[in-house]
Amino acid sequence: MLNLVPNSFVPLxxxxxxxxxxxxxxxxxxxxxxxxxxxxxxxxxxVIISVLASxxxxxxxxxxxxxxxxxxxxxxxxxxxxIGEKExxxxxxxxxxxxxxxxxxxxxxxxxxxxxxxLPSGELAAPTNDINTTVALALLTSLAYFYAGFSKRGLxxxxxxxxxxxxxxxxxxxxxxxxxxxxxxxxxxxxxADELVVAVLVLLVPLFVPLPVMxxxxxxxxxxxxxxxxxAAAYIGEAMEGHGAEEHE
Amino acid sequence: xxxxxxxxxxxxxxxxxxxxxIGPGIGQGNAAGQAVEGIARxxxxxxxxxxxxxxxxxxxxxxxxxGLVVALVLLFANPFS
Amino acid sequence: MNWTLILAEEAxxxxxxxxxxxxxxxxxxxxxxxxxAVLYKPLGNAIDGRNDYVRTSLAxxxxxxxxxxxxxxxxxxxxxxxxxxxxxxxxxxxxxxxTLAAEQVAQAQQEAQAQREQAQKELDQQKAAALSSLEGQxxxxxxxxxxxxxxxxx
Numbered sequence: 001m002l003n004l005v006p007n008s009f010v011p012l013x014x015x016x017x018x019x020x021x022x023x024x025x026x027x028x029x030x031x032x033x034x035x036x037x038x039x040x041x042x043x044x045x046x047v048i049i050s051v052l053a054s055x056x057x058x059x060x061x062x063x064x065x066x067x068x069x070x071x072x073x074x075x076x077x078x079x080x081x082x083i084g085e086k087e088x089x090x091x092x093x094x095x096x097x098x099x100x101x102x103x104x105x106x107x108x109x110x111x112x113x114x115x116x117x118x119l120p121s122g123e124l125a126a127p128t129n130d131i132n133t134t135v136a137l138a139l140l141t142s143l144a145y146f147y148a149g150f151s152k153r154g155l156x157x158x159x160x161x162x163x164x165x166x167x168x169x170x171x172x173x174x175x176x177x178x179x180x181x182x183x184x185x186x187x188x189x190x191x192x193a194d195e196l197v198v199a200v201l202v203l204l205v206p207l208f209v210p211l212p213v214m215x216x217x218x219x220x221x222x223x224x225x226x227x228x229x230x231x232a233a234a235y236i237g238e239a240m241e242g243h244g245a246e247e248h249e
Numbered sequence: 250x251x252x253x254x255x256x257x258x259x260x261x262x263x264x265x266x267x268x269x270x271i272g273p274g275i276g277q278g279n280a281a282g283q284a285v286e287g288i289a290r291x292x293x294x295x296x297x298x299x300x301x302x303x304x305x306x307x308x309x310x311x312x313x314x315x316g317l318v319v320a321l322v323l324l325f326a327n328p329f330s
Numbered sequence: 331m332n333w334t335l336i337l338a339e340e341a342x343x344x345x346x347x348x349x350x351x352x353x354x355x356x357x358x359x360x361x362x363x364x365x366x367a368v369l370y371k372p373l374g375n376a377i378d379g380r381n382d383y384v385r386t387s388l389a390x391x392x393x394x395x396x397x398x399x400x401x402x403x404x405x406x407x408x409x410x411x412x413x414x415x416x417x418x419x420x421x422x423x424x425x426x427x428x429t430l431a432a433e434q435v436a437q438a439q440q441e442a443q444a445q446r447e448q449a450q451k452e453l454d455q456q457k458a459a460a461l462s463s464l465e466g467q468x469x470x471x472x473x474x475x476x477x478x479x480x481x482x483x484x
Contacts, residue, residue, distance in 0.1 A: 021346060029349035039354065043361050050369035057376045059383065065373070072373050093370050097362040132350035140355055182311070189314035192321065192344075223307045230304070326344040 020122040039127040042104045082233035099229035106221030134188040138180035141232040149239035190224045250330045258327050262320035269316020273309040280305055
């Protein structure tokens with residue numbers, strides 16, 4: 001760990017801790033406890049608000065139901081735009097959960113002062129601040145679009161690897177690896193960078209100055225959730241319809 | 250840790266972020282300029298243009314973030330230490 | 331500056347992939363299933379139901395509007411018919427009155443003519459009577475004059 005400032009200088013709230021984890025051991029496997037604690041919080045929040053929203057469904061929505069219906073319509077539009085009118089319905093839960101989970105995670109990391117709760121090691125932060133979470137989500141996305149392609153087109157799905165010309169085969173295969181890599185690193189890097197910038201600013205000037213950066217962080221967090229969900233939906237849609245070349249023939 | 254590796258890592262981290270910021274900076278400037286032009290030409294399409302602009306800005310931003318991730322690796326998880 | 335990049339050694343660091351990853355994936359899938367049951371299905375059904383409701387009520391309203399327009403048109407037609415009928419009645423009455431008035435005027439004129447003619451006739455008779463009596467007197471006078479002249483001469 002890089003000591004940015006002498007220890008006597010470090011304010012109470014702000015400590016730069018990067019790459020420290022609060023380990024739990026389950027059956028000889030090490031897991032990151034702080035990630036699970038915050039992710040359980042996020043999951044609980046999502047489930048509770050969903051139950052509240054759908055507990056008493058009314059024709060004229062009010063309050064929580066209105067909010068969640070707005071979110072659902074937003075997700076549906078997103079999926080419809082990316083996957084297409086015909087096929088989007090079965091994918092709404094996946095894309096929607098991606099969006100909601102990432103969005104609530106990011107905002108919980110930005111809005112809730114997790115750092116006030118001290119852990120023996122490491123610190124609480126947004127679940128998406130951990131590479132494991134983002135890689136897990138990205139791999140699930142990969143699985144999802146493979147599944148979508150296979151279930152829709154069968155073995156013909158492999159035809160897309162040699163689609164424009166067979167020369168592009170290596171690049172097409174490489175794309176399958178770069179997709180989850182870029183997805184996970186984009187999300188991870190953005191959230192981590194955001195929290196780091198805020199932490200550094202808080203370290204330097206603890207009052208007011210970090211506020212605009214925090215607001216910018218809220219904005220980028222929301223955009224990142226949108227991007228992740230949009231890209232996942234776009235990949236799924238692309239896998240189902242095949243490359244454009246096939247359609248023109 | 251070898252002081253040469255340490256100093257090289259710090260320099261490399263600085264360069265990683267700095268260089269990674271150039272391209273996306275130009276790209277974002279271009280995109281924003283074109284978007285403003287588009288809004289000036291068609292003010293009624295502002296909402297759509299703004300949404301697309303933000304999305305593409307975030308994509309470009311991600312490139313810088315990749316550089317930042319490399320810098321963070323060098324600083325906090327240096328494989329050569 | 332104190333370079334202590336020890337974290338990578340003591341198992342940790344920024345890119346520490348471990349059992350968190352699969353557990354997180356499982357957790358996420360479970361979350362998706364739960365949200366599908368408590369959020370996407372009920373609210374999706376609600377949204378679809380509402381869309382259907384709106385669509386059907388819109389169609390119904392349109393139908394009703396068309397019906398109302400039809401009825402309004404019918405009324406207007408009837409109104410126009412009635413107005414036309416009333417106009418024709420008025421015209422007929424006017425014509426009748428005119429003919430009546432013309433008849434009466436003609437009759438009156440005829441009567442007046444007849445009276446005038448009768449008066450003329452009476453006048454002519456009296457004139458003729460007066461003329462004849464005058465002639466008789468002229469004859470008398472001329473005879474007397476002749477007698478006197480004859481007497482004088484004789």
